[in-house]
Amino acid sequence: MSLAKHYPDRPDKVYFFGTCLIDLLYPEAGLAGMQLIKREGVQVIFPQDQTCCGQPAWNSGYRDETRAVVLNQIRTFPQDYPIVVPSGSCAGMLRHHYPEVFKGRPEAGLVEDFSQRVFELTEFLVHVLKIELRDLGEPTKVALHTACSARREMGVADEHEALLRQLGNVQLVEQARKAECCGFGGTFAVKHPDISAAMVTDKAKAITDTGADQLVSGDCGCLMNITGHMQHQGIGPKGQHIASFLWERTHAAES
Amino acid sequence: MQQKAEFEQRVQKALNNPQLRRNFRVAMDGLMEKRSNAFPDKEALEALRITGANIRANALVKQPELLEQLEANCTRNGIQVHWAETIEQANRIVLEIMERHQATGMIKGKSMVSEEMELNHFLEAQGNSCIESDLGEYIIQLDHETPSHIIAPAIHKSKQEIAQLFQEKHPDIPYSEDIETMTRSARKILRGKFFEADVGLSGVNFAVAETGTLCLVENEGNGRMCTTVPPVHIAVTGIEKVVEKLADVPPLLKLLTRSASGQHISTYFNMISSPRKPGERDGPTEVHLVLLDNQRSRIYADEELFDSLRCIRCGACMNHCPVYTRIGGHAYGSLIPGPIGSVIEPQKFGLENFGVLPTASTLCGACGEVCPVKIPLPKLLHRLRYEQVRNDHTGATIGQGSQRSTREALIWKLWSWAHANPAVYRGGTRLAGLLRGVVPNKIGPWTRVRTAPKIAPKSLHQLAREEGFENE
Amino acid sequence: MSKARDNILARLRARNAEKAPVDLDRTVESPDWSREERIDRFCKAMRSVKTEVHTVGRENWAKKLAELSKQKKLKNLLYAPAGPLAEPIEAVWRAGEGLPELVTREVEVDGWKEELFFDIDAAVTSTRSAIAEVGAMILWPTPEEPRTFSLVPPVHIAVVEADQLHNTFADAIAAEEWTSGMPTNALLISGPSKSADIEQTLAYGVHGPVELIVLLIE
Numbered sequence: 001m002s003l004a005k006h007y008p009d010r011p012d013k014v015y016f017f018g019t020c021l022i023d024l025l026y027p028e029a030g031l032a033g034m035q036l037i038k039r040e041g042v043q044v045i046f047p048q049d050q051t052c053c054g055q056p057a058w059n060s061g062y063r064d065e066t067r068a069v070v071l072n073q074i075r076t077f078p079q080d081y082p083i084v085v086p087s088g089s090c091a092g093m094l095r096h097h098y099p100e101v102f103k104g105r106p107e108a109g110l111v112e113d114f115s116q117r118v119f120e121l122t123e124f125l126v127h128v129l130k131i132e133l134r135d136l137g138e139p140t141k142v143a144l145h146t147a148c149s150a151r152r153e154m155g156v157a158d159e160h161e162a163l164l165r166q167l168g169n170v171q172l173v174e175q176a177r178k179a180e181c182c183g184f185g186g187t188f189a190v191k192h193p194d195i196s197a198a199m200v201t202d203k204a205k206a207i208t209d210t211g212a213d214q215l216v217s218g219d220c221g222c223l224m225n226i227t228g229h230m231q232h233q234g235i236g237p238k239g240q241h242i243a244s245f246l247w248e249r250t251h252a253a254e255s
Numbered sequence: 256m257q258q259k260a261e262f263e264q265r266v267q268k269a270l271n272n273p274q275l276r277r278n279f280r281v282a283m284d285g286l287m288e289k290r291s292n293a294f295p296d297k298e299a300l301e302a303l304r305i306t307g308a309n310i311r312a313n314a315l316v317k318q319p320e321l322l323e324q325l326e327a328n329c330t331r332n333g334i335q336v337h338w339a340e341t342i343e344q345a346n347r348i349v350l351e352i353m354e355r356h357q358a359t360g361m362i363k364g365k366s367m368v369s370e371e372m373e374l375n376h377f378l379e380a381q382g383n384s385c386i387e388s389d390l391g392e393y394i395i396q397l398d399h400e401t402p403s404h405i406i407a408p409a410i411h412k413s414k415q416e417i418a419q420l421f422q423e424k425h426p427d428i429p430y431s432e433d434i435e436t437m438t439r440s441a442r443k444i445l446r447g448k449f450f451e452a453d454v455g456l457s458g459v460n461f462a463v464a465e466t467g468t469l470c471l472v473e474n475e476g477n478g479r480m481c482t483t484v485p486p487v488h489i490a491v492t493g494i495e496k497v498v499e500k501l502a503d504v505p506p507l508l509k510l511l512t513r514s515a516s517g518q519h520i521s522t523y524f525n526m527i528s529s530p531r532k533p534g535e536r537d538g539p540t541e542v543h544l545v546l547l548d549n550q551r552s553r554i555y556a557d558e559e560l561f562d563s564l565r566c567i568r569c570g571a572c573m574n575h576c577p578v579y580t581r582i583g584g585h586a587y588g589s590l591i592p593g594p595i596g597s598v599i600e601p602q603k604f605g606l607e608n609f610g611v612l613p614t615a616s617t618l619c620g621a622c623g624e625v626c627p628v629k630i631p632l633p634k635l636l637h638r639l640r641y642e643q644v645r646n647d648h649t650g651a652t653i654g655q656g657s658q659r660s661t662r663e664a665l666i667w668k669l670w671s672w673a674h675a676n677p678a679v680y681r682g683g684t685r686l687a688g689l690l691r692g693v694v695p696n697k698i699g700p701w702t703r704v705r706t707a708p709k710i711a712p713k714s715l716h717q718l719a720r721e722e723g724f725e726n727e
Numbered sequence: 728m729s730k731a732r733d734n735i736l737a738r739l740r741a742r743n744a745e746k747a748p749v750d751l752d753r754t755v756e757s758p759d760w761s762r763e764e765r766i767d768r769f770c771k772a773m774r775s776v777k778t779e780v781h782t783v784g785r786e787n788w789a790k791k792l793a794e795l796s797k798q799k800k801l802k803n804l805l806y807a808p809a810g811p812l813a814e815p816i817e818a819v820w821r822a823g824e825g826l827p828e829l830v831t832r833e834v835e836v837d838g839w840k841e842e843l844f845f846d847i848d849a850a851v852t853s854t855r856s857a858i859a860e861v862g863a864m865i866l867w868p869t870p871e872e873p874r875t876f877s878l879v880p881p882v883h884i885a886v887v888e889a890d891q892l893h894n895t896f897a898d899a900i901a902a903e904e905w906t907s908g909m910p911t912n913a914l915l916i917s918g919p920s921k922s923a924d925i926e927q928t929l930a931y932g933v934h935g936p937v938e939l940i941v942l943l944i945e
Contacts, residue, residue: 046719049677061640065671148619185617193700228705391924476920476935524915552738
């Protein structure tokens, strides 16, 4: 938990940055995140012009190409509302790397203002909305994989756990070497597939060994990697984004 | 792209060697646990890391002045100081010292700079003998290998492999897999070598400008042997190892031994400030210090990459690196492996030769988190990824732009265009949703060990609209 | 190679000095430990790395030395007849029986290197001071007690004065004013020589002493 970080008071409105991976592959996770915030009485705005945070190009060394994409996001979130992101990785890009992308450039000030407004979903739920969850689900055993960017860049590993611990029927189990990377690393998985495969194999085994009924992660990149491997091998529990998991377990179906 | 193919071959070889995988996993797990136990108080650790980072940053900022001060103080103390811009010059300096003493036998303490110089090859080609005396270095020298880890050079080998190697090279010694017995055998063999050697060579952990003192950290006593017993001692070091004050040493020492192996202090901390003085009864009568640049001053010129020179060579970044743990040190193909190697080696030997290394990281941040002097390793790896594909020809890194391929550059241009134009992007995701049924199940290497991701029928953009979430 | 020197320094100086020197605060707080705590920490830390520590009195340490020498069946013991430990050792040895031969060589080591390397069983030396925090002795070898005494023989016996225990290494440097003049060689020694180069498993007795025995005078 990063104590140094300053959290705002509960706002009336927030922006939601859904991330391109969620947009394309896990939209239900994005929707769940928005619903969790909305249920707390905060209006959620989803600007339709948002695309990708720009991280793939940035991490590949293509800086000009990144800047064009970043400027689109900055234009798309013009008001002074907090920007909530259901991913430690993309939130880290928006919050910590955007200022680097524009370091020493005329847009630096504008970008800095934008970055200061960025929060990862779980930290926003815990520290800004001070959410209280009531578990409506059946007893279950859950393993949590916290993305490296969520843990080390955004410093929100404790917030992920804190939310899951609010759920009375959820037993959190811990896998061996839980802080170790799953081997996704964006373009790393494509550029170095064999190393990535070795890493995800170990990670999937550690998670399977816990006997968890379910894997939860705050980042869809890791989820896609780990569950993709587990499905391929026919092992392990099913995986879900933490937002979907929290929403499903606390949301009373309207009859 | 040859370097990438060669790297991949080495990676394959490592990944397909279960013994090697086990050796590294067990060793890295042990080293991580030892470090963690050595720093029970996380706040104190953070404060100490900040102190260490500041000491190193300060020494670097003042480096030219400190080197002059170091030289002046060493000279006053009787240590002869030599400067080398290149490894060729450094090797030549060492050879000339040996020739002046008609020396042919060198005994070496652990020194990564001497590895960087490939000093053994050089001296052996001139008809000299060069014997490594650090147990790990001795083992790999027997097997004609290079170190796979900067503080534990033979960490890739199991005790059985070492026992077999000992038997092969020293058939007179009874075969044993007992670690203490093997260690004692090495002691016996090397004792004679210390006794005979004409010249002892060592590295330097910290060179103190204020007093002209060379500091060496070690456990085995071989470092003390090399710097005490032979009549001539030559210390080789990179110019970045200079620190300003003696008072800077205790915090760095604390960080170094605890980060490296979880030791509160090494068995020996050896501080050398002069050759044997009149009346003293042992110690070398000559001490030489060789200060090597070899691209360090080039790295120094860049405000960001400059931070790579803070390194105190503890190895914690590799111990905590999930990639290093899987592939081991030799797969990197560089002298220094792991995250710090992937930062330093391409800068020293060119991105055209080692450009693949900065890409062999998930940027998970484990290295940066444990670095005792807070080198922002992920940031530097990232910076080098940029250096190798940038095409503006204004950077200073060797091999800049060498990894840029027209195809990849075009892909990122198109990608950028699509993601900078919301209408294009939305059109793309809609199309993907429609075509989801015909997306192939096999997509390159991804699906070798994973199922293909499934594109959702409706994007979040669509769902948000349908659920009434406002656009602005 | 003065050209190399000039080139290197010129390159370093050509850097755009955007980074200002770091303002270093070198004041270090020392822990507030009593004499007993210092002794306790020192002994614990040294024992944890396989050092044999015996607390002894000023009047009986040499007897303890004789007793240990006998127990360990030492063939001989190297000591410095002009060093600070000589008198009590000589007194005990004169009175004792069946003790290892006392060896003295008050000349340059070069002349009896072979004997030192292959015949001497043990050496006893004094120490300058010690560090409680990490459990290390500080030695500044002298002409009487040269560097190799604490290095080459398989057994090193060191006499440490409890009154000379500093809390930390930084304290030792400051209190003893090391910056006003460093010796040829200053050493911190925390235990017998060791290596973990094979499978990260500790093995003692590599190139330095196999055994380190500390007589701590309380």
